[in-house]
Amino acid sequence: MASRDVLIGVIGGTGLYHLDNLTLIETVNPETPWGSPSSPIAICSLKSGTKVAFVARHGRHHNISPSVVPSRANIAALKSLGVRAILAFSSVGSLREEIVPGHFAIPTQIIDRTKGIRPASFFDGTGVVAHATFGEPFSIKLVRWLEVEVEKALKAHGNGVVLHKDKCIICMEGPQFSTRAESMMYRGWGGDLINMSVLPEAKLAREAEVSYALIATATDYDSWRPHSEVVTATQVIQTLRANADTAKFVAASILEDLHTAALQGDILSEEKGSMKYSIMPRDAQESEEDTKKLAFILPEYFGPNELAN
Numbered sequence: 001m002a003s004r005d006v007l008i009g010v011i012g013g014t015g016l017y018h019l020d021n022l023t024l025i026e027t028v029n030p031e032t033p034w035g036s037p038s039s040p041i042a043i044c045s046l047k048s049g050t051k052v053a054f055v056a057r058h059g060r061h062h063n064i065s066p067s068v069v070p071s072r073a074n075i076a077a078l079k080s081l082g083v084r085a086i087l088a089f090s091s092v093g094s095l096r097e098e099i100v101p102g103h104f105a106i107p108t109q110i111i112d113r114t115k116g117i118r119p120a121s122f123f124d125g126t127g128v129v130a131h132a133t134f135g136e137p138f139s140i141k142l143v144r145w146l147e148v149e150v151e152k153a154l155k156a157h158g159n160g161v162v163l164h165k166d167k168c169i170i171c172m173e174g175p176q177f178s179t180r181a182e183s184m185m186y187r188g189w190g191g192d193l194i195n196m197s198v199l200p201e202a203k204l205a206r207e208a209e210v211s212y213a214l215i216a217t218a219t220d221y222d223s224w225r226p227h228s229e230v231v232t233a234t235q236v237i238q239t240l241r242a243n244a245d246t247a248k249f250v251a252a253s254i255l256e257d258l259h260t261a262a263l264q265g266d267i268l269s270e271e272k273g274s275m276k277y278s279i280m281p282r283d284a285q286e287s288e289e290d291t292k293k294l295a296f297i298l299p300e301y302f303g304p305n306e307l308a309n
Contacts, residue, residue: 006082006083007082007083008255009054009078009083009085009086009087009210010088010089010255011074011087011088012054012056013057013058013088013091013217014057014062014090014091014236015241015243016244017056018054019052019251019252020252022044022252023045024042024044025044026043027041028043028081030077032073033076034122035072035073037073037074037077038056038057038058038070038073039055039060041053041054041055041081043081050255052255053078055074055077057069057088065175066196066197067114067118067173067174067175071201071204072119072122072204074201075201075205075210075297076122076296079208079210080296084211085139085142085210085211085212086212087215087258088197088198088213088215089214090198090216090217091218091236091243092105092169092194092195092216092218092219093183093218093219094193094220094221094222095170095187095193095194095221095224096187096192098164099192099193100162101218101239102161102242103161103163103164104218104250105192105193105215105216105218106146106165106167106214106216107138107166107193107214108136108138108167109137109167109169110138110169110171110198110199110202111169111186112171112199113172113186114172114173114200115173119200120200120204121200121203121207122208122294122298123207126287126294127286127290128280128282128290128294129280130275130279131280132203132206132274132275134203134206137202138212138213138214139211139212139213139268139271140270141266141268141269142213142268146258149253150215150250150254152253157249157253164192167216168193169191169192169193169194169198170194170195171194171196172196173196175196178223178224180226182223183223183224184224193218194222195216202214205271206271207297207298208298209275210271215250217243217244217247218243219239219240220236275298279301
């Protein structure tokens with residue numbers, strides 16, 4: 001699909017199935033080598049005419065479970081539209097007393113507790129091997145920019161929501177919630193938040209050389225508090241609505257400035273070119289099918305006459 005000149009993509013999580021205060025330009029459903037995205041992608045315009053792309057991670061009607069979200073298709077489809085930075089939203093459980101349900105957080109680290117059943121690489125099933133760097137799983141320049149701007153937006157919203165920074169998020173497989181023992185173990189590991197969605201999204205964005213950051217919205221205390229009831233879906237939904245309204249306000253407040261910052265280039269500088277030294281030496285007999293498939297996300301390395309040494 002031809003680029004739509006969209007620099008910023010938004011992935012909406014549970015409770016965030018669309019963005020307000022934007023004008024819908026068109027809805028597209030790019031077909032990628034990894035299938036179709038989890039929802040048609042809405043190309044929307046801000047008041048200035050700036051375009052953003054929005055995809056609902058779990059589908060428009062929340063009919064896709066975390067383990068089967070087509071993350072490769074989502075990331076590939078966004079990049080095919082021209083997206084270079086992804087702002088993802090996700091509902092999370094809190095593993096810390098001070099991160100109260102209703103608060104927001106921007107994590108900088110991830111602990112992977114998925115079970116290996118989610119396709120986590122664009123290179124899976126090809127004859128090409130790549131080892132993307134992932135020591136900093138989020139785009140730090142983008143994160144630092146967001147910390148300032150999201151905090152401003154939350155203060156302007158005036159509902160007392162606090163932003164927590166430099167947190168570690170556990171990504172569990174789900175769809176069941178944690179046992180008490182697991183929840184307490186995650187706290188002991190240094191986890192501050194827990195969700196079911198940040199992986200493989202963050203890994204795939206890194207492979208695609210797309211900047212990625214997560215705004216986490218706390219809905220519950222997971223299961224670690226010894227004298228509290230364990231988390232239930234009903235409990236989560238009670239907080240979801242308020243969080244979604246705040247998230248929409250934050251998105252509307254920062255997207256224009258985020259686009260401007262992206263145009264200036266610095267917040268996108270970490271990922272561009274990062275895969276150049278992650279791809280292992282390639283076989284001269286590499287299949288045309290593999291090359292074409294990987295060129296969809298990395299045309300710089302898999303275009304015509306681009307066989308690595």
